[in-house]
Amino acid sequence: MLRDASGRLVMTKGWKAFFIIMAILMISAIIVLSVFLGISKSQEEKWMANSEYNYENAYYTLTDSLLNMENGLSKLRVARSESLVNEMLIEVAMNSQTAVANLTTLSYSGYDMASVIKYCNQVGDYCRYLAQKVATGGTITDEERSNLDGLYQATYKLSKSLGEVKESLVSGNKIVEGIGKLNVGFVNVATSLVDGTIEYPSLIYDGAFSDSLAEKEVKSLSGEDISKDGQEERIKSILSGHEVSSVEFITESNNGFDSFMYQVTLADGNIASVQIAKKGGVIVMWDTSFDSQEPKLSVEEGVALAEQYMANQGYSDMKGVYACVTDGLLYVNMCYVQNDIVIYPDMIKIKVSLDDGKIVGFEGLNYIYNHTDRAIAQPTVTEGEVRNMDFGGLNVTSIRLALIPMPNGSELLTYEVFGNMDNYNFYVFVDAQTGKQVRVMQIIDSDEGELLM
Amino acid sequence: MDKKVIIKTSVVVLLLVVTLIVGIVSFYSAPPAEEVAVLKQGSSGSQVRTLQTKLNRWGYNCGTVDGIFGTKTLNAVKQFQRNNGLTVDGIVGAKTAAALGMTLTSGSSSNSSYNSSDVYLLAKCIYAESRGEPYLGQVAVGAVVLNRVRSSSFPNSISGVIYQPYAFTAVADGQINLEPNETAYSAARDAMNGWDPTNGCIYYYNPATATSSWIWSRTVKLRIGKHSFAV
Numbered sequence: 001m002l003r004d005a006s007g008r009l010v011m012t013k014g015w016k017a018f019f020i021i022m023a024i025l026m027i028s029a030i031i032v033l034s035v036f037l038g039i040s041k042s043q044e045e046k047w048m049a050n051s052e053y054n055y056e057n058a059y060y061t062l063t064d065s066l067l068n069m070e071n072g073l074s075k076l077r078v079a080r081s082e083s084l085v086n087e088m089l090i091e092v093a094m095n096s097q098t099a100v101a102n103l104t105t106l107s108y109s110g111y112d113m114a115s116v117i118k119y120c121n122q123v124g125d126y127c128r129y130l131a132q133k134v135a136t137g138g139t140i141t142d143e144e145r146s147n148l149d150g151l152y153q154a155t156y157k158l159s160k161s162l163g164e165v166k167e168s169l170v171s172g173n174k175i176v177e178g179i180g181k182l183n184v185g186f187v188n189v190a191t192s193l194v195d196g197t198i199e200y201p202s203l204i205y206d207g208a209f210s211d212s213l214a215e216k217e218v219k220s221l222s223g224e225d226i227s228k229d230g231q232e233e234r235i236k237s238i239l240s241g242h243e244v245s246s247v248e249f250i251t252e253s254n255n256g257f258d259s260f261m262y263q264v265t266l267a268d269g270n271i272a273s274v275q276i277a278k279k280g281g282v283i284v285m286w287d288t289s290f291d292s293q294e295p296k297l298s299v300e301e302g303v304a305l306a307e308q309y310m311a312n313q314g315y316s317d318m319k320g321v322y323a324c325v326t327d328g329l330l331y332v333n334m335c336y337v338q339n340d341i342v343i344y345p346d347m348i349k350i351k352v353s354l355d356d357g358k359i360v361g362f363e364g365l366n367y368i369y370n371h372t373d374r375a376i377a378q379p380t381v382t383e384g385e386v387r388n389m390d391f392g393g394l395n396v397t398s399i400r401l402a403l404i405p406m407p408n409g410s411e412l413l414t415y416e417v418f419g420n421m422d423n424y425n426f427y428v429f430v431d432a433q434t435g436k437q438v439r440v441m442q443i444i445d446s447d448e449g450e451l452l453m
Numbered sequence: 454m455d456k457k458v459i460i461k462t463s464v465v466v467l468l469l470v471v472t473l474i475v476g477i478v479s480f481y482s483a484p485p486a487e488e489v490a491v492l493k494q495g496s497s498g499s500q501v502r503t504l505q506t507k508l509n510r511w512g513y514n515c516g517t518v519d520g521i522f523g524t525k526t527l528n529a530v531k532q533f534q535r536n537n538g539l540t541v542d543g544i545v546g547a548k549t550a551a552a553l554g555m556t557l558t559s560g561s562s563s564n565s566s567y568n569s570s571d572v573y574l575l576a577k578c579i580y581a582e583s584r585g586e587p588y589l590g591q592v593a594v595g596a597v598v599l600n601r602v603r604s605s606s607f608p609n610s611i612s613g614v615i616y617q618p619y620a621f622t623a624v625a626d627g628q629i630n631l632e633p634n635e636t637a638y639s640a641a642r643d644a645m646n647g648w649d650p651t652n653g654c655i656y657y658y659n660p661a662t663a664t665s666s667w668i669w670s671r672t673v674k675l676r677i678g679k680h681s682f683a684v
Contacts, residue, residue: 018459025470097609104608107618114606121605209605253675255652255684261675263587273589275650287648289588289636291506327639331646349647363648 048176055175058105059165065098066159069123073152082134089131096124106175106186115193116158119200123151125209147201154200161188161198208407216409218257220371223280228252228260234281235262235274240312241358243267257368259284277368283313284368287351287361295328295354302330302357306350309359310334318348330354336371342402345370345411376403376413379432386415386430394419394426404429404439414438492545496522503635504545507553508533571611573633575599576641578615580633581623583680590678591637593651595644597682600655607655651675654682
């Protein structure tokens with residue numbers, strides 16, 4: 001730039017052009033920037049709005065389903081006809097499932113809604129249990145009626161407390177801005193069942209979510225307590241077939257029963273983890289991370305190796321009942337067999353590498369909890385009678401006696417009827433005393449698993 | 454001041470502005486880069502790691518398993534293709550992958566060989582939450598998810614439990630979208646088959662990073678790696 005005679009700066013033509021170009025570029029840059037910021041802002045708003053709709057949909061569906069539960073439970077106070085009672089119980093159960101799904105969407109920390117989810121799950125499970133009872137000719141007792149009444153009162157209060165959230169939504173608040181922070185409504189709903197604002201009867205019944213199932217009893221552990229140190233030889237014998245390089249104690253678990261966990265480095269560089277019970281040093285489980293290899297052994301050979309391993313470890317009368325292969329690994333379900341009856345609760349799972357035949361995992365929690373000497377009553381229904389029963393289009397291939405675990409923790413002697421239909425394998429369990437079908441199971445990946453006889 | 458300098462400066466500024474604009478436009482409009490279902494020299498990631506592990510195990514030396522498809526991996530792949538009657542191009546496409554017993558997944562779809570979407574979801578959760586933990590710790594994380602499915606206080610499906618808002622940090626921060634490795638799959642399958650080192654725990658947390666004061670009130674039953682498992 002130049003200065004004139006009086007010292008002022010004078011812009012040459014070239015500089016003028018430069019500043020004009022610069023200005024145009026800057027302006028166009030700002031325009032482009034703001035257009036894109038505007039687009040992204042409006043996109044964000046669209047996403048926020050969509051999220052909000054999902055939340056509000058969840059909220060209103062939850063409100064509806066709680067109201068339906070409340071109505072059903074209320075009507076059950078006067079309904080006495082069996083078919084009506086059954087219908088209402090099922091309606092409450094179905095609505096409780098809808099409530100659970102939507103409560104999940106409205107969780108704001110992962111734990112907060114736990115008590116409400118538990119409540120809805122229990123109400124649904126309890127009503128399903130009662131519906132089944134009524135359907136099979138049972139009657140609802142006075143105690144059960146009083147429980148249903150208690151559940152009605154609690155659902156009514158819960159439903160009312162949830163309704164308070166609506167006022168906040170109507171006044172323009174958004175759930176997407178923070179469920180927990182939004183208003184006290186949700187917090188009240190989440191805490192009312194924990195802090196005693198809403199009370200409901202404790203439910204003890206024959207179902208999976210019964211309050212009586214909290215503590216399981218360990219039936220099979222016996223023997224002297226072992227020390228966590230000096231277990232190298234025990235661990236080497238458990239990992240027979242693997243060469244052990246070093247054993248390191250890592251942790252102690254006191255969930256259900258005391259156990260010790262060890263990390264074992266194998267000679268081939270793999271790591272195995274072994275858990276043994278403090279009582280008697282019984283194997284709880286062990287596992288290795290195993291990369292898939294090309295299978296060289298058949299399923300039969302793998303199962304034979306698993307049975308051999310069980311026998312070597314001192315388990316008698318354990319038999320492979322089901323096997324499935326994934327990625328060169330064979331998972332075998334082994335069950336205790338007593339007088340030719342398959343005892344499903346006493347199950348141990350074994351993982352076998354079909355490449356080299358090594359045992360690469362063991363899972364024995366169920367066996368530890370359930371295994372015991374049982375007095376099993378003789379079946380009153382015969383196998384021949386079961387064979388003549390109607391199983392729809394099922395092509396029955398085998399029938400055997402099996403003791404199965406029930407949802408409430410009890411055990412039931414059944415005939416296990418195995419067969420296939422439309423390329424799917426099915427298990428039907430028939431009560432060996434009453435001849436009634438009690439459970440149907442379908443194997444979903446029929447090409448992967450097979451029943452072992 | 455001569456014209457040349459002005460023109461040069463203008464060009465530089467112009468280039469800067471254009472770059473800025475192009476950058477912004479592509480940031481907002483370009484679709485996310487898709488992982489192509491082919492592994493070749495220059496590829497990297499967990500699938501390359503799987504490839505290297507398999508090749509090494511089968512006696513084709515591709516050096517350290519580092520997840521980077523370099524010259525050594527290229528030579529190993531070529532050798533494998535030669536030995537197996539495949540086109541020797543050093544590119545792991547569908548045929549070579551099949552011969553290796555691998556399924557290549559592309560970022561946009563989940564066409565994994567594990568046809569059960571539950572195993573896939575569980576493996577994703579395990580990988581996102583606990584990769585780098587001891588194997589048993591990974592099985593334990595899978596077991597906690599399944600224990601929650603069985604618990605009355607949580608949703609009743611695997612997807613319900615994993616996608617419950619704020620239940621898992623890896624879901625909240627997007628790590629759940631990472632493609633799981635073989636170890637995570639294997640841990641997921643073990644958990645699905647009943648392996649549960651925690652014996653029924655429904656919570657876990659890393660005491661070094663846990664921010665919720667509530668979680669500290671749970672009874673810790675055991676610790677594996679960095680995680681405390683609680684009921």
